[in-house]
Amino acid sequence: MADQKIPQVTAKRLPLYYRYLEKLHAIGKQRVSSAGLADALQIDPATIRRDFSYLGELGKKGYGYNVTYLLQFLRDFLKQDEVTNVVLIGVGNLGTALLRYNFYRSHNTKIVAGFDQDVSKVGTEIDGIPIFAMDRLSEVLALHHVEVAILTVPASVAQATTNFLVNAGIRGILNFTPARLNAPSNIRIHHIDLTVELQTLIYFLKNFPAEEDVNDFTLNSDGDD
Amino acid sequence: MADQKIPQVTAKRLPLYYRYLEKLHAIGKQRVSSAGLADALQIDPATIRRDFSYLGELGKKGYGYNVTYLLQFLRDFLKQDEVTNVVLIGVGNLGTALLRYNFYRSHNTKIVAGFDQDVSKVGTEIDGIPIFAMDRLSEVLALHHVEVAILTVPASVAQATTNFLVNAGIRGILNFTPARLNAPSNIRIHHIDLTVELQTLIYFLKNFPAEEDVNDFTLNSDGDD
DNA sequence: GAGTTTTTGTGATGAAACGCACAAAAGTGC
DNA sequence: GCACTTTTGTGCGTTTCATCACAAAAACTC
Structure with missing residues (x-):
């Protein structure tokens, strides 16, 4: 219903709002203004109001936003009451950490199974999540x-694994490998590239020392060097 | 010559180019065109050319880019021959995985120490990286x-830890906690919010089935989410 | 070495997002 | 209930980034 066309950036901020509203609700706060949210989340208040305005007129002038109402609205909008099951492919260091990360408690996302080709891992459990061999994938996907x-997985097998996943019916991939994955255009892939993030941070630090606002990424190299 | 004003997005893509060029170089490729890079990295060739054009005129018309030259140029530009030492604060699941992740082998970034307040962890090593108590922080920062x-660290202590880090002289933070950190404006903070990434992916899947844009490697770094 | 093909670098245009600034509405105080 | 304050929702100018499209240059072909 609500969604016409929400800018991508907005869609990315909604979970942020949601999370903070949960916090406010938990401490019993009744109302919050865009300025209040702005302070806490370090997002411009106008941006926040604009974001909400895509969803409807959720606030009241001179008052702000009712925490409970807004929280409930976002919960519905983000379908936070439906549990989304996901699987994790590649139970190495990072994979294991994510299995233990427990997305479920705070967000209704549940890792229902891990997959790995290492036979010594298959059949074990990590934090109650069973580890399967890859050939059980389709079965598990269907079941859950x-x-x-x-x-x-290691970058070297990322593409092959992706093909396998797509074939088995996966429609969205959160890719932690540095590989750029090829997939049909209806498959949604988000990349989290840890080394790029780290390198970029270091690059900014080295090249633009002691500059503008934390939030501000304008890069003017005030001619030293 | 090189850096005047490089768009933030470009700076984020440079490590990507660098990494792929390394690969090309390793397999002995001499030249590459923006179209070739585009195919591999799933970035529009015009965008790639524009990115490089910020650094200078690195290609040759009718030829493309010389792999060795471009690689060397980027190595210099990204200061890939200098090792950057970093520390990791909070040796939990994720922290441990990152300690083992070995940024160093592929990129000249080295985690030289981990810190945790859990006394049972202090004094141990993970993959050769020693774990210290927080009160040794300043000492280690200075040494390396x-x-x-x-x-x-857990979100609940993220802000306090940040204050401590800033105080000890840290200038850049790669924040894996969901907390929005407050810090002086000269401190650079990049956020990697795993749950937001996962939630956003799921949101897009649920709401825009079968859409465009396989390639979305946006990550949030505070304002730049 | 003339003609064809490839490919860059960039001007121009478009698209997405940001944030200022303000009217309008609602709340607050006396 | 009147004056003042708060705060939203949004029109609009600005900024940032992506991409088209093409002249110019270099490379390739025969």
């Missing part, structure tokens, strides 16, 4: 209605 | 000239 996979 | 910290 899984459409999303977290990919934490 | 560290200015960057990876933050993998």
Whole structure:
């Protein structure tokens, strides 16, 4: 209903709002203004109001936003009451950490199974999550209605694994490998590239020392060097 | 010559180019065109050419880019021959995985120490990286000239830890906690919010089935989410 | 070495997002 | 209930980034 066309950036901020509203609700706060949210989340208040305005007129002038109402609205909008099952492919260091990360408690996302080709891992459990061999994938996907996979395999097998996943019916991949994955255009892939993030941070530090606002990424190299 | 004003997005793509060029170089490829890079990296060739054009005229018309030259140029530009030491704060699941991740082999970034307040962890090593108590922080930072910290503590202590880090002289933070950190404006903070990434992926899947844009490697770094 | 092909670098245009600034509405105080 | 304050929702200018499209240059072909 609500969604016409929400800018991508907005969609990315909604979970942030949601999370903070949960916090406010937990401490019993009744109302919050865009300025209040802005302070806490370090997002411009106008941006926040604009974001909400895509969803409807959720606030009241001179008052702000009712925490409970807004929280409930976002919960519905983000379908936070439906549990989304996901699988994790590649039970290495990072994969294991993510299995233990427990997305479920705070967000209704549940890793229902891990997959690995290492036979010594198959059959074990990590934090109650069973580890299967890859050939059980289709079966598990069907059983738990899984459409999303977290990919934490070595880069060298990332593409082959992706092909396999797509074939098995996966529609969204959260890719932690540095590989650029090729997939049909209806498959949604988000990349989290840890080394790029680290390198970029270091690059900015080295090249633009002691500059503007934390939030501000304008890069003017005030001619030293 | 090189850096005047490089768009933030470009700076984020440079490590990508660098990594792929390394690969090309390793297999003995002499030249590459923006179209070739585009195919491999799933970035529009015009975007790639524009990115490089910020650094200078690195290609030759009718030829493309010389792999060795471009690689060397980027190596210099990204200061890939200098090792950057970083520390990791919070040796939990994720922290441990990152300690083992070995950024060093592929990129000249080295985690020289982990910190945790859990006394049972202090004094141990993970993959050869020693774990210290927080009160040794300043000492270690000074010894290894560290200015960057990876933050993998629980969200509840993220802000306090940040204050401590800033105080000790840290200038860049790669924040894996969901907390929005407050810090002086000269401190650079990049956020990697795993749950937001996962939730956003799921949101897009649920709401825009079968859409465009396989390639979305946006990550959030505070404002730049 | 003339003609054809490839490919860059960039001007121009478009698209997405940001954030200022303000009217309008609602709340607050006396 | 009147004056003042707060705060939203949004029109609009600005900024940032992506991409088209093409002249110019270099490379390739025969």
